[in-house]
Amino acid sequence: xxxxxxxxxxxxxxxxxxxxxxxxxxxxxxxxxxxxxxxxxxxxxxxxxxxxxxxxxxxxxxxxxxxxxxxxxxxxxxxxxxxxxxxxxxxxxxxxxxxxxxxxxxxxxxxxxxxxxxxxxxxxxxxxxxxxxxxxxxxxxxxxxxxxxxxxxxxxxxxxxxxxxxxxxxxxxxxxxxxxxxxxxxxxxxxxxxxxxxxxxxxxxxxxxxxxxxxxxxxxxxxxxxxxxxxxxxxxxxxxxxxxxxxxxxxxxxxxxxxxxxxxxxxxxxxxxxxxxxxxxxxxxxxxxxxxxxxxxxxxx
Amino acid sequence: xxxxxxxxxxxxxxxxxxxxxxxxxxxxxxxxxxxxxxxxxxxxxxxxxxxxxxxxxxxxxxxxxxxxxxxxxxxxxxxxxxxxxxxxxxxxxxxxxxxxxxxxxxxxxxxxxxxxxxxxxxxxxxxxxxxxxxxxxxxxxxxxxxxxxxxxxxxxxxxxxxxxxxxxxxxxxxxxxxxxxxxxxxxxxxxxxxxxxxxxxxxxxxxxxxxxxxxxxxxxxxxxxxxxxxxxxxxxxxxxxxxxxxxxxxxxxxxxxxxxxxxxxxxxxxxxxxxxxxxxxxxxxxxxxxxxxxxxxxxxxxxxxxxxxxxxxxxxxxxxxxxxxxxxxxxxxxxxxxxxxxxxxxxxxxxxxxxxxxxxxxxxxxxxxxxxxxxxxxxxxxxxxxxxxxxxxxxxxxxxxx
Numbered sequence: 206x207x208x209x210x211x212x213x214x215x216x217x218x219x220x221x222x223x224x225x226x227x228x229x230x231x232x233x234x235x236x237x238x239x240x241x242x243x244x245x246x247x248x249x250x251x252x253x254x255x256x257x258x259x260x261x262x263x264x265x266x267x268x269x270x271x272x273x274x275x276x277x278x279x280x281x282x283x284x285x286x287x288x289x290x291x292x293x294x295x296x297x298x299x300x301x302x303x304x305x306x307x308x309x310x311x312x313x314x315x316x317x318x319x320x321x322x323x324x325x326x327x328x329x330x331x332x333x334x335x336x337x338x339x340x341x342x343x344x345x346x347x348x349x350x351x352x353x354x355x356x357x358x359x360x361x362x363x364x365x366x367x368x369x370x371x372x373x374x375x376x377x378x379x380x381x382x383x384x385x386x387x388x389x390x391x392x393x394x395x396x397x398x399x400x401x402x403x404x405x406x407x408x409x410x411x412x413x414x415x416x417x418x419x420x421x422x423x424x425x426x427x428x429x430x431x432x433x434x435x436x437x438x439x440x441x442x443x444x445x446x447x448x449x450x451x452x453x454x455x456x457x458x459x460x461x462x463x464x465x466x467x468x469x470x471x472x473x474x475x476x477x478x479x480x481x482x483x484x485x486x487x488x489x490x491x492x493x494x495x496x497x498x499x500x501x502x503x504x505x506x
Numbered sequence: 507x508x509x510x511x512x513x514x515x516x517x518x519x520x521x522x523x524x525x526x527x528x529x530x531x532x533x534x535x536x537x538x539x540x541x542x543x544x545x546x547x548x549x550x551x552x553x554x555x556x557x558x559x560x561x562x563x564x565x566x567x568x569x570x571x572x573x574x575x576x577x578x579x580x581x582x583x584x585x586x587x588x589x590x591x592x593x594x595x596x597x598x599x600x601x602x603x604x605x606x607x608x609x610x611x612x613x614x615x616x617x618x619x620x621x622x623x624x625x626x627x628x629x630x631x632x633x634x635x636x637x638x639x640x641x642x643x644x645x646x647x648x649x650x651x652x653x654x655x656x657x658x659x660x661x662x663x664x665x666x667x668x669x670x671x672x673x674x675x676x677x678x679x680x681x682x683x684x685x686x687x688x689x690x691x692x693x694x695x696x697x698x699x700x701x702x703x704x705x706x707x708x709x710x711x712x713x714x715x716x717x718x719x720x721x722x723x724x725x726x727x728x729x730x731x732x733x734x735x736x737x738x739x740x741x742x743x744x745x746x747x748x749x750x751x752x753x754x755x756x757x758x759x760x761x762x763x764x765x766x767x768x769x770x771x772x773x774x775x776x777x778x779x780x781x782x783x784x785x786x787x788x789x790x791x792x793x794x795x796x797x798x799x800x801x802x803x804x805x806x807x808x809x810x811x812x813x814x815x816x817x818x819x820x821x822x823x824x825x826x827x828x829x830x831x832x833x834x835x836x837x838x839x840x841x842x843x844x845x846x847x848x849x850x851x852x853x854x855x856x857x858x859x860x861x862x863x864x865x866x867x868x869x870x871x872x873x874x875x876x877x878x879x880x881x882x883x884x885x886x887x888x889x890x891x892x893x894x895x896x897x898x899x900x901x902x903x904x905x906x907x908x
Contacts, residue, residue: 206606206607207606208602208606209602209603209605209606209607212599212602212606213599213602216599317619317620317642318619318623318642318644319594319620319623319624321623321627321644321648333631333632410598410624410627411627412594412623412624412627414594414620414623414624415620416592416593416594416618416620416621417593417594417595417620417624419593421552421591421593421595421596422595452599453599453603456588456600456603460586466559466562466563467546467548467550467559467562467566467587467588467589468550468558468559468562468589470550470587470589471550471551471589471591472550472551474589475551
């Protein structure tokens, strides 16, 4: 039971990093990124390849984030004129492209067989239980650090400028904000955090395959950010842990419902996920912890 | 004094009452009296969602039959079914719950190769036995220490069957035409391994599967005047290829996968294009005692290969535990081959017969609904039945199952 809880905490932490990434681009700058699974995958494959070639963990994580930044910059550059639904569709396509490349470029990614035996730091030295404890602690610490960083960013002039872009980019440009640069920065940083999450996942599981990066995980993260509160980092983190707790709890919940088959349990779980989202949106339309907009400073009289 | 004594006893009584529900299963488990659990980790939603429900149904039928026959080692069996969502990320979360919370001794009914590859490390690290229906060659090459086996033939076995069939059609010079697939190379090597001892030779020709015409490829293939051509592609490219083969006047044997030359392809081209093509596919052991029994207990008229394999997997997990005398993943690993292929053992195809034979002290050889279910040391299936069909006047006609 304990190692299952530790595992869930670690996965919750990785979901939380993805939520923070999405919250920065979507909640901060209003850039809908449905290709989150693609950035997650890029990070995972980048570190798997780097550490596979003999690099230590730290270098692997840096390579993953650098790859994320590059991909983020490229996507922003390609989608400068797109917003809202159109941007969402293009990013969704990007996520699929990453998956298809991983599936077909066998020389690089080992194709559908996936990459197994990825460096799992500490597994041999700590044993299975120690490894789970260390990773639960380590990933939680990373979440804490990234959260503090993004919260600081949120409250800084940069964060306020991003919000201005989100609300009305023409007006922000008119007020002298560098809209283009802000978009590049926000998207690249968001991609780097998502790639970091992917890298941590790859090392924790030591196996990745193209199937890991199906859009399913993107949907869970959108659920987390929507439920937690768009535009507020602590809301995104809370939402992510809630989603993982909810996904896992429904296994036990659905199992005690009498007289239903396994396939109905699976369907019930999916229905519960949808129902809970509806309930959250109905009862707390802005999420559990809604965004707080600080009041405009009073003009000196 | 009296008061404090009464107080003490009440407190201890309360404590006992509170702790009893927690402690009881633990004690029972320690004595080996509680239920023993196995898991079905099958795709109930997602891309594999069409196969999973029947697989779980087959596994559940075995568990119910085992409980009717008195359980395993005198203990009732509990099935825990989890949905792998046909996604390795979700499957790993489900598997962690099965291993850490339910403490299952074996997991069966694992369908997708990527899911199997993601879950397998969890199993071999925790000493849980895992049986899968996934076919990717790489799976049994993982360092699984015996905790993994599968009932689905890998590409190696399928290749050998193609080679042997070509020989049976008196073909010595064979050309394999195939697009770049994960299994093309291994398929070719194993056809070669099968026909070489009989003096045959195979040539591999890889083509691009998006081309509108294969005239150059066909000319190149026919240059050496082959006796047989193996079509290794998927439906769209094979459709073009069979037309070009006819145009080039090839009259030798053509052998294809049953999933590419299927009724849909046959209906979409002129009849003489596909007349006489042979198709090969892994087949359940249709008509065998285990197959008949499975069809009746699951009320499935024509069970698909994956559900017959799942049925066999559940039987093997439970029989191996009974044979071992202990309920653990390691016990299953060490005894799997003793129940699946004991030399000279009594042939059994149901859990009831298997348990009876084991209790009578006999060695058993499980012959399943999907095939003989004999495993190599690395966990691959040694032999499985294949279904041979031929296109005759626009219809696929069954030649034999062997």
